[in-house]
Amino acid sequence: MKHSYVTALILIGVIAAIAIGSQLLGIRLYDRISTNLLISLVLVVGLQTFMGNSGLLSFAHIGFMGLGAYTSAVLTIPSQMKGMALPDLYGFMKVVEISPLLALFAAGALAAVVAAVISYPLMRLSDAASVITSFALLVVLYTVMNNWSAFTNGPRTLFGLPKTTDMPVAAIVASIVVVVALVFKESRTGKLLRASREDEVAAAALGADIPQLRWRAFILAAFIAGIGGALWGHFITSFAPKAFYLKETFLIITMLVIGGANTVTGAVAGTILITFAYEALRGTEGALNATSFGAGQVVGLTEIVLALAMIAVMIVRPGGLFPNREIGHILTRTRRKKEIVA
């Protein structure tokens, strides 16, 4: 148990270092990248609470992020702007305007409720079927966001969200989410769920209702995704449904898988690593496009490199960088070993 505290402290330390580091540098670009990183961290750690404990891949995560972003948007866009931003919004909603903090919780809550209702029958499916249906779920959520113009402005960009997410807010939310993920991992639900991943029969014999456990993890993950979506919405302030689709999904799965889906440490490490790799590659693409050789034609290079990296990691180190032990665990173990040697 003690090493969980160490892990929490170290990971929060890393988050603080990113936040303070970028503030000290005082370059706006770094500020943007770091805030983005921390929001991604919320999403990736959220996905880890489901995938890391249940062992099931979920593609629907970004869909719940989208739900959160739109929920918060509808609740916070100032009423005088709503006529322009959301012309088709139902009358009674036009007057609603709540504080962004409250909207953050509402976003998480709505995502969690939707997840709870839809996913209940899906958690009983075999692993392959549940992954497939989670993919279908992502497509459905996207279809709804793309077409429910009253709430989302359809496929067009929705604008006018108050910019309330800044670096400190993102850092605080990210820290809380990291702690929640660690607590969930060590909770009875988390432990039974991880036991079920190793051996379904044995876990069932311990009295674990596996679909029920998976369901709880899925709801928690959706709640965090909803919050992450709201956070992102209030950072970027305008977005369209296509922001919540396959490209984003690919990115957060890459982050989690390369870092190591089984550990919160892996989720954090993967997010940091891939964010920097992504920015560097995007920069390269931009530079190529600026030359006469590229001439604005270089698209997709980043994704190709990330896809190759993901396949390579799966072959060489299928558990990712931190396959089973949290950082705190690793450190306390090595220290104990040193003590024994001494």
Add this chain to the structure above:
Amino acid sequence: MLDIADLSVSYGAIRAVRGISFTLRAGELVSLLGANGAGKSSTIKCIAGALKASGGSITLEGKAITSASPEQVVRAGLATVPETRDVFPDLTVAENLMLGAYIHRRDPAGNRENLEKLNALFPRLAERSSQPAGTLSGGEQQMLVIARALMSRPRILLLDEPSLGLAPSIVERIFEMIETLKKSGLTILLVEQNVNQALAVADRAFVMRLGAIVASGTAEEIRSTSDLSAHYLGG
């Protein structure tokens, strides 16, 4: 014909088979006896290529097959009937037999001839040839699995617990059939818990316990060994 030398099989840290050695001579029926968990099935699976040996060697007619894949082993002339009685349940009896002859698929005439011989040996299977194998009784499935193995025209047959879970009258018939196969000149390695019947058909036998061979000799010698039952009762 088949030489096993210092063979070991491990599952992770657990050593199921600890350096056993024995030889099968052509035309012989050798029984491998022992209680549950003695390492008999692991030995069979390892010879069949379904498990990797962690040490030692397996030689078939002078050719090393220690790390051969299951498909190479059957091509080398060694067919296996696993204890799990694995018929392909939704394939018909005829399709199951046809797959048994997979390595001879370019010789349909030879297969037809072989099938006729087997039909004489297993008349029940001939009657049910267009039925899905999953609808057969346990005894019929066992017959099918043996017949299927014989379709590969092996020189050595490994039989893993052919009587497991079957009614006494059917066990009787299975052993009769094993005798017939032996008389036809086939070399057989028979793993059994049914000691008396196994020894009745065997030329020689080995007793395994905790992954090692603890007794060997002719069937007569093994039968007269007073502590045989002790090996089974784990005493």
Add this chain to the structure above:
Amino acid sequence: MAFAIQFVIDVLSLGGAYALMALGLVIIYGILRLVNFAYGELIMVAGYTMFLASGSGLPWIVMAVLAVGMAIVFGILTDYVAFRPVRAKSVTAVLITSFAFSNLLQNAALLFISPRPRNVPLPDIFSQTVSIGGAITPVRNLITIAASILLLAGVAFLMRRTTLGIAMRAAATNFTMARMLGVPANLIISSAFALSGFLAGVVGILWIGRIGTVVPGVGLEPLLVAFIATVIGGMRSLPGAVVGGFLLALIDTTLNYTLSQDLLKFRDAFTFSLVILILLWRPEGLIRGPASGQRT
């Protein structure tokens, strides 16, 4: 009457295409217990092959054969890149590598060809219509029905009457036992990927024939269709995939005819809700696959 004919033709042509898509996915899943996320990209590969060949002046049918051939090649390539290196490690690992491979192919199309739609050459017959019993119907729907009947019959023949097909079915229930009879594992797996690529190639031409253009994301809808159809039909049964495909087409077509324009945009959401209801009733899908089975 005309309406009924129209409806039946729509269901059959859509269902035929859906069934072929689902079949191509289940052939891999049945044998390896692994889902191929890069399946939709095989359809994309067929489409781009047609586009790239369109300037060559070759007869259309040669281009079509070439497109199917490329889909087969990429099917086998999927095995070598995404499946073989990680097959023994975990189910999730393969899901991730095939998802990555899917992204890789899509972005390669984006980078090397174009993000914009590209025209695919189609014979005139694809754009003609005929009247059957008063129902005006595009000829390509009839071609799709004919092609799917032919292919489904062909696959049934392959699976029931040839040694390779019987070996594939055997491998799908008990891979180790099949190997112990001398059935070579790698041949079976490569054949399954080749067959999957073949079905994707043909269905790709028929599918892209409806729109006339190919884009990098063209494989997504067929992949989704195959996913849903196989989950409805039962993940491990070839007949189940076909039933699931036709059932999904029936649901989609019915919704097409009954939903108002406003609601039609949400068709996928309605379809998915129905799928959830089916799964509440039968979590294994409508048709149960072979009872046993293991991965290697």
